[in-house]
Amino acid sequence: MKTHVSAIRQRMPSLSACILIVIGILVAIAAIYPRAFTSGNPNAIDPNAILAGPSLRHLLGTDEAGADIYTRIIYGTRLDAEISLFSVGIAYAVGVPLGLLAGWWRGALDEILSRLSAGILAFPIVLLALLIVGSFGTSAPTLIAILALAFLPQVTLLARAQTMAVCARGYVLAARATGLRERRIITVHVLHNITPQLLVLSPQLMSQAILIEASLSYLGVGIQPPAITWGSLLLDASNYYQQDPLYAISTGLVVTIAAALLLVAGDLISRWADPLRRR
């Protein structure tokens, strides 16, 4: 009975993980159904309250057109979540299999992939984004594609390096000795053992996605109005930081906190996924 309780406790997430999970659920709700948090319309303009300070009507004040900043932040969640989730998701869907194969088979495939990855990594992401946006125009899918391309080498190289490390371990040789098929060894032993390390990177990349989106919006090549992202809010806010500091601070904090929470999430995930580090 006692061992049963401890087994359950082992699998129970810690307090910080619980808090993060709650925040994650709230963010998901905000992204899927923003009305749960605000009754206002993000594009509703109040000409009598331009760049107004916080009030009961406008919790974080209003922007230069008199729209409610809090409402706009809530409505901006969806695009940011979509962009970060899809870009990282695509990078993983392509990068993990490539890295696994490169690390397992080595040889020419590995050589080519490593060189390609290094090439992409060497290219400044914002410059890359400017180039692509310049030729294809801005849209959420374009931005997602750019970010996925930028994250792909990181994911591929991480998967490759971790695969190579795992392949050198005794249990892979032992699995071959017992007569397991190569495919089974890769999926059961290798993939299973590199998952925590891969998972650590994903929230980091998502936070990067949010920050890059913000930078691109700031440069004016991000998502265009009337679509709302945190980055576009930050761009608007930066023009009025003297008249209304809270405007810039609140939007900036949202981006920073989101990125920071994602980093913490990455660490918690790795701890949870690793039986050796699990208490």
Added chain:
Amino acid sequence: MAMSAGLQGEAPSDGVSSGTASLLEVRHLSVTYTRRLARNDGQTRESRHAVRDVNFDVPRRETLGLVGESGSGKTSVGLAILNLIAAAGSVRFDGQEILGLHGATMRQLRTRMQMVFQDPTASLDPRMTVRRIVRMPIKAHRIATGTGIDDLVAEVLNKVSLDTAVMSRYPHQLSGGQRQRVAIARALATAPDFIVCDEITSSLDVSVQAQVVNLLMDLQADLGLTLLFISHNLGIVRQVSGLIAVMYYGRVVELGQSEQIYANSLHPYTKALLEAVPSPDPALETRPTRAYLRADATTAGLHKVWSGGCVYQDRCPFTTDLCRRVEPELGASAAGHSVACHRVDEIRTGTAECTEGDS
């Protein structure tokens, strides 16, 4: 039935294998490791022999102890026999040539030949429970299905004297001895005829070593296993093996029955090895009457590229010009006892003169 160390210096006659004498026949086995060099003088690869022209047989239900120091090629021999690394020569298992086999044929054969590795912490996947670890070979070879799988897992764990309660544990929650038992259980899951045991006691606590060795010997008796027992621990090898092969620098330098090796070793290296075994009672420990290792001997010779002559020439106190020029073949000295040494007759009669300092 030939119970002796079936050694042949030369290749066996090309005939159908009798299939009864020896379960495993190793002929001219060589393993070469090649590494790429990051140099620009044209030489891009460097290769080094880990094992060179090794020959031995392992009779059914017997144990061949493979001894030698680190780097002598013992593990490479074990891996090559199981076709886990590239090797040249011939390895016949139950009459079937193994080297060069791959795919489904080799996988099928792996049910009959298994391996237990040196360090169970490394050879057991840390993310798998004991149940899952032992299930892997059973499922891979479809040895049992449905509830039969767990029954078989419990059965093999039982064979290695592990409580079935360990099934839900992870390797890091077990003791070293328990982990090695799990590794043995995994090897037994496919009901093999032959198991390569690669230094299976060296990572264990001394008090546990004996338990694992006794377990292995019981299993051998019960299941009729044939073993290749690789170890540098002569005390344990003596306990386990009926036959012993001594390796030095990729070559087998002496091969014979256990009593022959321990009571009547002939190769200077074997003698040096035996003298290095500490006695449990220091009072009984006698100073060696003769030195079989040069006073200035180092292991440096192990790292240089072999350039002809006897592999032991740099450390042997009896080295002559002949030893430096011509490599001695492994030749029969008595029934079932062979030695690769030019001066074996002088060493046997004790008339070999030390040449130390001549060089």
